[in-house]
Amino acid sequence: MDVGTRSARAGVVQADGCELAREICAFPLLEGPAQHRTYRFSDIRIAVRQAVSAAVDSAGVEPAAISGLALSATCSLVLRDAAGEPLSTDPGEGDVVAWCDHRAADEARDCSQSPHALVDRNGGFISPEMQTPKLLWIKRHRPVHWQRLGQALDLSDALAMDVTGVPVRSLCSMVAKWPYDGRSGWLVDYLRTIGLEDLPERVGFSIPIRLPGTVAGPLSGSAADAMSLSAGIPVAVGLVDAFAGALGATGMTSPNAAGNCLNLITGTSNVIMSVGSTRAGASGFWGPYRDVIMPGAWVSEAGQSAAGALLDHLLELWSPGGERGGPSHAEVLDRIDQLYASEGPHLAGDIHLLPDFAGNRAPFGDPSARGLITGLPLERGMDALCRVYWRGAVSLALGIRQLLEHGGMPWDGDELAMLGGFSRTRLLIQLFADVTGRRMVCGEAGDRVIDGTAALALKAAGDNRDLASIAAALIDRTAAFEPDPDASRLFDRDYKIFNTLQKQRDAIDQVG
Numbered sequence: 001m002d003v004g005t006r007s008a009r010a011g012v013v014q015a016d017g018c019e020l021a022r023e024i025c026a027f028p029l030l031e032g033p034a035q036h037r038t039y040r041f042s043d044i045r046i047a048v049r050q051a052v053s054a055a056v057d058s059a060g061v062e063p064a065a066i067s068g069l070a071l072s073a074t075c076s077l078v079l080r081d082a083a084g085e086p087l088s089t090d091p092g093e094g095d096v097v098a099w100c101d102h103r104a105a106d107e108a109r110d111c112s113q114s115p116h117a118l119v120d121r122n123g124g125f126i127s128p129e130m131q132t133p134k135l136l137w138i139k140r141h142r143p144v145h146w147q148r149l150g151q152a153l154d155l156s157d158a159l160a161m162d163v164t165g166v167p168v169r170s171l172c173s174m175v176a177k178w179p180y181d182g183r184s185g186w187l188v189d190y191l192r193t194i195g196l197e198d199l200p201e202r203v204g205f206s207i208p209i210r211l212p213g214t215v216a217g218p219l220s221g222s223a224a225d226a227m228s229l230s231a232g233i234p235v236a237v238g239l240v241d242a243f244a245g246a247l248g249a250t251g252m253t254s255p256n257a258a259g260n261c262l263n264l265i266t267g268t269s270n271v272i273m274s275v276g277s278t279r280a281g282a283s284g285f286w287g288p289y290r291d292v293i294m295p296g297a298w299v300s301e302a303g304q305s306a307a308g309a310l311l312d313h314l315l316e317l318w319s320p321g322g323e324r325g326g327p328s329h330a331e332v333l334d335r336i337d338q339l340y341a342s343e344g345p346h347l348a349g350d351i352h353l354l355p356d357f358a359g360n361r362a363p364f365g366d367p368s369a370r371g372l373i374t375g376l377p378l379e380r381g382m383d384a385l386c387r388v389y390w391r392g393a394v395s396l397a398l399g400i401r402q403l404l405e406h407g408g409m410p411w412d413g414d415e416l417a418m419l420g421g422f423s424r425t426r427l428l429i430q431l432f433a434d435v436t437g438r439r440m441v442c443g444e445a446g447d448r449v450i451d452g453t454a455a456l457a458l459k460a461a462g463d464n465r466d467l468a469s470i471a472a473a474l475i476d477r478t479a480a481f482e483p484d485p486d487a488s489r490l491f492d493r494d495y496k497i498f499n500t501l502q503k504q505r506d507a508i509d510q511v512g
């Protein structure tokens with residue numbers, strides 16, 4: 001089970017990697033003022049259970065044939081009061097603060113100003129997408145709710161607890177998103193400096209923390225009935241969804257000179273992950289983290305807060321006539337394919353974007369950064385939409401190139417495993433290859449996030465292989481997309497303009 005930003009996706013996967021079924025069930029994202037974005041946990045629970053039940057039915061297997069369950073999810077924050085009841089911080093909001101909620105931008109800056117190894121480990125800046133600033137925001141702005149707070153969990157951990165009744169935290173979410181260290185535990189010295197010394201007792205200090213793929217607990221009878229599964233099967237300790245994607249990509253590419261494999265996980269946001277034997281990080285990058293995916297492996301990551309979300313935004317803004325219910329992403333991409341066939345990389349080359357409509361997660365760590373669009377004509381209609389949309393996609397690829405070039409090792413390498421939504425469109429895969437100058441390797445079948453999560457379920461169900469071997473065995477076929485040298489040379493000009501626009505934006509911000 002992969003719970004994303006707006007939907008839950010359930011896959012039934014065999015141990016040999018054959019995906020028997022995949023079903024999707026949407027749930028609402030509640031968008032409020034001042035960048036408040038929340039969910040109702042009850043909506044997510046319903047979507048999860050319906051998607052699993054539908055997938056089991058579509059697969060045509062008996063519940064007894066399912067040997068294990070794992071749930072990965074976005075790093076959203078689930079809030080409960082001391083009695084275990086849902087806790088919302090504002091009327092009309094849900095009890096889950098979405099990963100993309102940026103209300104705590106000021107708190108994130110304050111959390112970043114205290115010199116500490118935690119800040120260094122996160123590239124020198126604590127993002128408002130992490131849990132510490134969100135919890136500090138609650139303490140500062142909703143003190144009554146802070147006093148009522150009795151438990152706070154990452155979404156994947158809350159989902160595992162929901163279907164087992166057993167409170168367990170994943171080492172992945174704790175190290176990557178919380179003020180926690182895998183060796184020394186809760187970083188109480190840091191919490192004291194930012195005014196959150198009472199955080200551990202508020203959110204459940206005593207909840208055990210376990211490695212991904214270990215057993216969180218047995219599936220409860222009520223959850224089993226709702227999901228068409230057998231009660232008592234093991235439920236695995238899960239992963240943050242992007243980390244599950246990186247696990248699912250194991251074996252798709254060869255390690256670089258540093259001994260690490262590079263992954264590009266695309267979706268609502270885009271993330272680059274380096275997974276391997278080398279402990280390395282860079283300014284503006286998160287990590288390195290150890291043991292958060294597999295024992296002994298180091299992980300570093302950098303990302304764009306809005307990727308698929310940016311294309312959603314452009315699609316809505318530039319739909320012909322400005323009306324909702326315009327063309328779909330698939331229809332726009334089909335038309336762009338036709339335009340690109342005649343115009344090539346020159347397509348809409350006078351339009352340029354900075355994609356930071358929801359801030360810059362990396363390499364600048366600036367949630368207040370905003371996007372730019374230059375070179376717009378007055379034209380409307382389908383082709384005008386396609387040209388703006390295409391250049392939005394180009395800007396996302398340019399941002400990934402900047403991340404790859406910014407950090408140096410362990411980001412050096414000739415190829416990336418590309419997965420997620422963008423990897424299902426050949427045009428976009430080739431775009432990222434051409435812009436970055438790297439070979440993109442994609443799975444021809446299956447879903448890497450689902451496969452990574454399935455590897456956790458297999459491990460919890462008693463598979464004796466290590467997680468890397470389990471995940472690698474789930475990959476059926478891959479396809480490689482080589483960069484086109486001629487297209488890459490043309491996109492070099494776009495990259496220079498991309499960097500120039502960033503400097504101009506900085507200059508504008510300095511104008512008094």
